[in-house]
Amino acid sequence: MSVSTEDIKSRLDIVDIVSESVNLRKSGRSYSGFCPFHSNTRTPSFHVFPDTQTWYCFGECAEGGDVFAFVMKKEGYDFKEALKVLAQRAGVTLEEPSPQEAKRRKSEDKLVDLLTMAVEYFHQLLLHAPQAAGARAYVADRQLNEDTVATFHLGFALDSWDACRSHFTDQGYSDAELLAVGLLTENPDKGTRYDRFRNRLMIPIRDVDGRTVGFGARTLDKDGVPKYLNSPQTAVFDKSHLLFGLDTAKRHIREARQAVIVEGYMDVMQGWQAGYRNMVAQMGTALTGEQMQLLKRSTKRFVLALDADAAGQKATMRSLQVARNTLDREYETRFDARGLVHQEGRLQAEIKVVTLPEGYDPDRIIRTEPERWPLLLSEAQPVVAYVIETATRDLDLDDARVKSEVAQEIKPLLEDIADPIERDHYRQLLARALRIDERSLRLVPASSQRAPSRMPPPPEAPPLDEAGAPQQILAVVPDAYKREANFLRQCLEHPHLILQVNQKLLGQGQDAVRSDDFSVYEDRLVLAQIYERADQTAVVAIAELCDSLDEVLAGRIRRLLVLPVTPSSQLANLPRSLALSVLDWRLVAVNGQMARLQQLLSEPVQADENGETRAQLTGRLVELSLISRRINKAKYAMSAAGQLRAGQEHGR
C-alpha cells in the first residue's frame, strides 16, 4: 500500500499541530501567535489558516507553507522524517517493511537494548563499586559534577578480563550477542574471548535519537594505551555517522542557531556543564559528510573549535572541505554582459573557525578560564580568513608555483562568499598575503569543482522603474493550487520549458520560479526534480524518474500526470501563458498576505507593545504593495495588449 501526503494531511489539523508549540489565538478566520522561528514577543506575526491548512510568518521570516513545511522547520527534520512522524500522528501506516527489513530492525533493537543495559551496569559501578574509587577520583579531577555524570550516564568498566561477560551471561546473553555489540573481543589467533573495556571510564555514545549505540572509553591506567578506546564498528555503531552529544545538543543548537564542533568527549561534557550546550564532538576522525548531514538539520552556522596543533589544523582543513561539499548551495541567476543567464553557487551556510591557544583544548579552557571561552567563540574567524592565514603562513613567497597553488586552492572559498564587498575584501587580503596583484588573482582558475546545480535559482530582480506601471484588475482565482499543479504538469512533460518560463519572468524583472512559490511541500520537491531534469542534456523518462524517487514523491508526480497536457500545436505560446499563470498565483498570495497584514495592523494595540514591530509590519505591507505593483506591471507587459503596445512603440 502506498500512502499519499494528502491522506496524511486530511487526517490532521494544522492548528492542532502548531498549537503544540505555539500559543495560538483566534483572530477572524485564522489563528495568530508569536513566531517560533524568529525572536518576537510583541506582535503576533505568525498566522495559521485552517481553510487552506497553511501557515505564514508576516514578520522577519516572511515565509510559510503547509504542515510538512512547519514540522520540518520546527524540528529540523528532512521530508522523510516529517513524513514518518506525521503519518504516525495521523494513524496512517507507511509502507510495511520487507521481511528482511523487519528482521534487521528487530535485531538492531536487540543490540540497542543490550547496550542500554550495559550503560546502566557501568553507571552503577561508577557510582557505587569500591573498585571505582580511582575512576571517581578521575571524574572529580576533571571537575565533572554529579549532574553531568548523570546526564551523560558515565560509567566504569572493572579492571577484569571477564566481569562484564559473566554479568551479561548470567542475564542470558550469549557470547555472540556480546561480540555483536563490541563488549566482548575475540583474539583471532587463539580464539580466546575477553572483555573489551577494562579499567576505563565509560562514556556512552548515543545516536541523534538518543539510542545508545556504543561507548567511548578513557583509560584509567597511567600511560594506558590507547587513551580512548571506542566500540568497534557494529551493526549499530558507525563513528562516521555519529556525533557525540548531538542528541542532547540539537535543541540547543537550534536555539543558539549555531553548532560548535569540537574534538573530544570531555570538551562536550565540560561545555554542557558550563552552560555551553550547543557543542558536539566528531570523535577523533575528521568531519564526515554524514555527520554534516545530521548537523545541518538543526543549523547552517558552524564553528569549528579543533585542537591548535598541526594535526588539529589538518583536521580543521579536512573538515572544512567536507563541510563545503556537503552543505547546500544557493543559486543566483544573473544576466552577464552578453545577456546570457548564468548561475553561481554560493554556500548557504556560515562556517567559522576558532583558533585555540597553543596547548589548550575547549575542555581545559572552560575548566580553567571559563570567561575566555565565549570570547574565543565571538572571535571565531570566517573560514576564508582562517584558511588564508593558515595557508600563507611560513610560505616561500619567492616560489611562484607555490603561490599559484595556494591561490588556486583558496579561490573556491572566495567564490563561496555571497556578499560581493566581502568577497572583494578577502580577495585583497589574499593578494596581499601572497604579494601579488589582485587582478591576476581574478584570473586564477579554481582548483576544485563546485557542486552541481540542484536547487531552483532564487535570482535577484534587476532594479525596476516604478513609475507608470499600469494596474490590472485582479481576476479572482478560485483555486490557486490548480494553476500550480498545471504548471508542474506541463514542465514535467517538457523538460526545458521551465527555463523558457524563467526567461520570460526574468525579462520582466520577476524572480524565476522557486520553491516558495508552492505551498504544498511535495510540490517544492517536484520543482527541484524539474530543475534537475532541465539541467540535463539527456532527459530521463518520467517513469524512470519516478522509479528513482521516494514512493511519496513519485505518487505526487503520478497524480500530476493525470492532468491534461497542452497539445503541441499550442506549445509556442506555452512559456508565456505559464509565466502569466505564475504571476497570477503570486499575486493571489501577495494580496492575501496584504489583506491579513492590514487586518493584523487594525487590531487594537496592546499596552506592552511598542511601535517598532508595528513599524516593521507596516514596512512589510509597503514592501508587499510594491511587489504587487511589480507583478501587475510584469503581467501587463506580458499580456497581449502589453506586447502589442510595446510593438507599436517600437515601430514609431
Ligand SMILES: [Zn+2]
Ligand atoms: Zn517568523
